Amino acid sequence: MPRNREVVRRLLQQAALALYDKQGYEQTTTAEIAAQAGVTERTFFRHFADKREVLFGGEELLIGMLVNAIQNAPAHLGLLDTLLVAFKAAEPVFIENQPLYEPLRRIVSSSPALQERHLAKVQAMTVALTMALRERGATEHMASLAAQMGMSAISHAILAWHKERAGTPNEHLEKVFQDMRALSTN
Known part of the structure; x- marks a missing residue:
C-alpha cells in the first residue's frame, strides 16, 4: 500500500474516475474505489469524507x-x-x-x-x-x-x-x- 499521502489521493481519484465512468457514480461504492486503488476503505475515508469528495479534493x-x-x-x-x-x-x-x-x-x-x-x-x-x-x-x-x-x-x-x-x-x-x-x- 502506498504511503505518500498525495500518491494515495491521486490513486483514489483515478480509481473513482475509472469506476464512475464504467459503472456510474450512483452504482459505485467507496469499497470498490478503495479496492481499485489498492488501499482499504478505511484509508479512503482518511482522505475523503465521501465518494463525491474524491472528485473534488x-x-x-x-x-x-x-x-x-x-x-x-x-x-x-x-x-x-x-x-x-x-x-x-x-x-x-x-x-x-x-x-x-x-x-x-x-x-x-x-x-x-x-x-x-x-x-x-x-x-x-x-x-x-x-x-x-x-x-x-x-x-x-x-x-x-x-x-x-x-x-x-x-x-x-x-x-x-x-x-x-x-x-x-x-x-x-x-x-x-x-x-x-x-x-x-x-
Missing part, C-alpha cells in the same frame, strides 16, 4: 492559492487584473489535473448529486475570491461582481484549453480576459 488548496495570490498582487491593479494574476498563479494546478478534466466533466454532467457538489465548489471559490477582493478595499458589490466574472472567465479558459489541446492555461486566460474587456467596448 484539493478545493481548499486551490482556494488558498488564489486568495494568497490576490493578497500579494500589486496594489495598483484593478479587480479583474488582480483576479487574472491569481488565476495565472494556479496554472500548475490546472496542468497537474489536466488528465482528470475530461472524465470528471463527463461524470459530473451525468449525476445530479455531483452537479450540486460542483456548484457548491464554485460558490465557495466565488465567496473566497469576493472576501479577498474586499480585503483589498473593493466594495461588496464590485468584489462580488468581479469574483463571479472571474469564475466564469476561468471556466471558459480551462474549457478552451482542453478543447483546443494547444497553448497553456495562462494563454487561454489572457485571451478570455481580453475578450471580457472587449465586451465593455461593444
